[in-house]
Amino acid sequence: xxxxxxxxxxxxxxxxxxxxxxxxxxxxxxxxxxxxxxxxxxxxxxxxxxxxxxxxxxxxxxxxxxxxxxxxxxxxxxxxxxxxxxxxxxxxxxxxxxxxxxxxxxxxxxxxxxxxxxxxxxxxxxxxxxxxxxxxxxxxxxxxxxxxxxxxxxxxxxxxxxxxxxxxxxxxxxxxxxxxxxxxxxxxxxxxxxxxxxxxxxxxxxxxxxxxxxxxxxxxxxxxxxxxxxxxxxxxxxxxxxxxx
Amino acid sequence: xxxxxxxxxxxxxxxxxxxxxxxxxxxxxxxxxxxxxxxxxxxxxxxxxxxxxxxxxxxxxxxxxxxxxxxxxxxxxxxxxxxxxxxxxxxxxxxxxxxxxxxxxxxxxxxxxxxxxxxxxxxxxxxxxxxxxxxxxxxxxxxxxxxxxxxxxxxxxxxxxxxxxxxxxxxxxxxxxxxxxxxxxxxxxxxxxxxxxxxxxxxxxxxxxxxxxxxxxxxxxxxxxxxxxxxxxxxxxxxxxxxxxxxxxxxxxxxxxxxxxxxxxxxxxxxxxxxxxxxxxxxxxxxxxxxxxxxxxxxxxxxxxxxxxxx
Numbered sequence: 002x003x004x005x006x007x008x009x010x011x012x013x014x015x016x017x018x019x020x021x022x023x024x025x026x027x028x029x030x031x032x033x034x035x036x037x038x039x040x041x042x043x044x045x046x047x048x049x050x051x052x053x054x055x056x057x058x059x060x061x062x063x064x065x066x067x068x069x070x071x072x073x074x075x076x077x078x079x080x081x082x083x084x085x086x087x088x089x090x091x092x093x094x095x096x097x098x099x100x101x102x103x104x105x106x107x108x109x110x111x112x113x114x115x116x117x118x119x120x121x122x123x124x125x126x127x128x129x130x131x132x133x134x135x136x137x138x139x140x141x142x143x144x145x146x147x148x149x150x151x152x153x154x155x156x157x158x159x160x161x162x163x164x165x166x167x168x169x170x171x172x173x174x175x176x177x178x179x180x181x182x183x184x185x186x187x188x189x190x191x192x193x194x195x196x197x198x199x200x201x202x203x204x205x206x207x208x209x210x211x212x213x214x215x216x217x218x219x220x221x222x223x224x225x226x227x228x229x230x231x232x233x234x235x236x237x238x239x240x241x242x243x244x245x246x
Numbered sequence: 247x248x249x250x251x252x253x254x255x256x257x258x259x260x261x262x263x264x265x266x267x268x269x270x271x272x273x274x275x276x277x278x279x280x281x282x283x284x285x286x287x288x289x290x291x292x293x294x295x296x297x298x299x300x301x302x303x304x305x306x307x308x309x310x311x312x313x314x315x316x317x318x319x320x321x322x323x324x325x326x327x328x329x330x331x332x333x334x335x336x337x338x339x340x341x342x343x344x345x346x347x348x349x350x351x352x353x354x355x356x357x358x359x360x361x362x363x364x365x366x367x368x369x370x371x372x373x374x375x376x377x378x379x380x381x382x383x384x385x386x387x388x389x390x391x392x393x394x395x396x397x398x399x400x401x402x403x404x405x406x407x408x409x410x411x412x413x414x415x416x417x418x419x420x421x422x423x424x425x426x427x428x429x430x431x432x433x434x435x436x437x438x439x440x441x442x443x444x445x446x447x448x449x450x451x452x453x454x455x456x457x458x459x460x461x462x463x464x465x466x467x468x469x470x471x472x473x474x475x476x477x478x479x480x481x482x483x484x485x486x487x488x489x490x491x492x493x494x495x496x497x498x499x500x501x502x503x504x505x506x507x508x509x510x511x512x513x514x515x516x517x518x519x520x521x522x523x524x525x526x527x528x529x530x531x532x533x534x535x536x537x538x539x540x541x542x543x544x545x546x547x548x549x550x551x552x553x554x555x556x557x
Contacts, residue, residue: 002318002349010348017340018333085331088298089388092325093348095297095314245299 007094007103014090015107018080024073025111028154029119032066036123040130048134055136056146056211062123063150063209067202070112070154071178074161077108078237079171091246101166101241105234108162109155116154120147142211142219149208149223156223157182159230160201166237198222201229247274248309248322248395249427250295255304257290264290266451267304272429272444274395277422279442279459280431281535286448288431289327289400296325296398308396320349324389325398329381329405334374338365338384341373342391351392359387364413378405386414396427403437415441435532447535449542459531466534471502471510474523484517485510499523 015021039061047058081087081104094100124147128135138144164174182202197203198215205226208219217225250272257265265287272278280288293299295306297313308316308323316322332341342356360366363383368376376384382405389397399418403411418441422428429446432438438445445462447455455462472495475481482500485492491503502510507526514521 006350007348010344013340013344013347014333014336017336017344019335080333080335083333085328086333088293088296088327088331089345091298092296092323092327093320093345095316095319097314245293 002094002096002099004099004103007099008107010094011104011107012111014080015077015111018076021073021077021080024069024076025115028066028069028073028112028115029122031069032062032119032123033126035062035065036127040127044127044130045132045134048131054211055134056140056142057209059124059127059136059143060120060146060150060209062127063120063153063206066116066119066123066154067157067182068179070116070158071161071182072175073112074108074158075165075171075174075178077111077158078104078162078165079169079174082165082169082171087246097242098238101238105159105162105237109159112158113151113155116158117148117151119154120150123150145219146209149205149219152223153205153208153226156205156226156230157201160226160233163230163233163235163237167233167240169240199225201226204229247425247427249273250396250398250429251305251307251310252291252295253305253307255291255294255306256302257287257294257299258302263451265294265301268448268451268453269304270446270453270456272427272446274427275422275425276443277418277428277430277441278444278446279438280429280446280448281433281435281438282431282448282454283539284433285450287451288448290451291448292325292327292398292400292429292431296323296327298327318349318351318392320345320351320392320394322392322394323396323398324392324394325400326382326385326389326402327400329378329385332373332381332384332388335372337370337372338376338380338387339369341384342388345388346391349392355391355393359390362390363387379407379410382406383410386417394426396429397421398429400431401433402430403432403434411437435530435535439531447538449539454538454542462538463529463531463534466537467529468533468537469504469506470527471505471507472499472523472525472527473502473507473510473514473521474499475514475519475521477519481514481517481519484513484519488513501527 047053081090091097091100124143136143161174161178165171168174185200198217204217204222207213207217207222213219252268252270255265255268256263268291282288290299294301295308295313313319313323339356339360342359346353346356360369363386365380365383365387368380373381373384382402386402389399403414406414418428418430442459444458445455478500482492485502490505493501495501507524511521511524
């Protein structure tokens with residue numbers, strides 16, 4: 002049994018379940034749709050605000066793309082827990098380390114590829130409607146933000162997939178993570194310093210800003226998000242390795 | 247050829263012992279029926295063989311090797327545990343493709359097993375549209391995918407229609423003729439009797455019997471003769487006089503316990519009673535199985551006053 006064969010098999014599994022394949026595509030679709038709705042209507046109006054960050058505003062749609070990325074990570078793994086599919090999967094690939102690593106890698110790589118496309122597309126398409134306020138990839142930090150945004154989406158997908166492996170339920174993970182990114186960030190508001198800065202979504206989105214006032218910089222922020230994702234993936238591995246299927 | 251070896255296998259879930267010190271070997275070239283009431287530990291044993299559950303103690307191996315150490319396990323062991331174990335949103339073909347690709351099987355195998363199980367026309371449909379019988383066929387297709395020398399099926403005829411049941415019977419016989427090791431669990435006795443050469447019987451996680459089917463039937467044989475004559479009451483009197491236990495069955499025939507047809511025929515001849523029908527009753531697998539499990543229940547009643555005492 003080769004690693005390449007198991008990776009291909011995991012890719013077929015993601016492609017062949019509508020929920021996981023659809024949520025992967027919706028990372029891109031949601032971001033683009035929101036961008037196309039919001040930017041022609043309110044893009045330039047927002048630009049007059051005194052604390053306007055041209056770069057961060059360009060990634061407004063990432064709020065929606067990250068929900069899709071979380072859904073993708075959760076559904077891509079939870080398909081193993083639906084209908085006892087995991088038993089068939091582990092009977093075919095009984096080396097659980099290989100199985101888990103291949104699945105995690107495919108989820109991460111698929112989310113990264115689509116995340117990067119999404120991130121660049123959102124930025125470039127949004128700016129088409131910004132008229133005089135438009136910035137290009139030459140804007141300071143723009144390319145970093147686009148690349149970082151793609152990495153951020155992949156990390157959020159991995160955070161969700163690891164938790165799903167641990168909790169054995171996509172629904173449970175979605176009902177924890179989605180309110181978490183929607184509400185916690187909102188409640189804490191603009192507090193940029195302190196503990197809030199180290200939350201996975203807050204830390205990872207620093208890379209989308211022009212100015213970094215807190216403890217974390219763009220890449221250290223992504224590093225913090227990566228640690229969250231790694232912890233989640235390891236917790237999932239602990240569960241998959243030791244539990245009866 | 248490859249056999250399945252189960253040695254001192256024990257599996258506890260909390261305080262329940264699902265499998266209790268089980269030792270048996272499933273040999274190639276025959277169909278082994280795996281019998282026992284629901285909850286006897288048949289499915290658990292199969293999951294332990296596949297390494298899906300971890301044994302509390304003991305080992306289960308295939309051809310002397312632990313399942314997880316097999317390079318391409320689908321080429322060694324084909325298993326159907328539960329026909330529902332497939333993501334319902336996938337098409338039948340994609341379900342099999344993902345399995346085939348992981349074990350490096352030729353892509354053509356997918357179409358071959360679809361054809362063999364009669365699912366070709368349904369292959370592009372999502373599994374959620376399948377009937378239970380079609381899901382069983384898909385599970386069997388997955389088990390055959392790697393053309394493995396060992397096949398393990400848990401209740402494969404669940405939900406199959408009469409044609410499907412005949413099909414699975416012939417499939418199992420053929421797989422055994424080809425020299426494969428075939429283990430098939432069931433709680434349907436007549437069905438098992440129609441395909442099994444050998445029996446492994448479990449009760450409450452323990453091994454009750456591991457024996458060829460013929461020997462099993464002989465061991466639990468209960469001699470009984472059915473006889474019909476033109477003068478039933480005269481024959482009955484004569485039999486009772488000889489010390490036989492005699493009763494009328496629902497068809498009005500006489501049933502004679504612990505008797506051979508040869509003796510009863512001779513007796514009737516001596517008495518001058520014209521016999522219309524005289525037959526040794528065959529022991530069915532069901533009767534033999536019930537006799538065995540009754541013995542086990544009696545043993546359990548004598549040796550463990552309460553169920554809680556075991557745990």
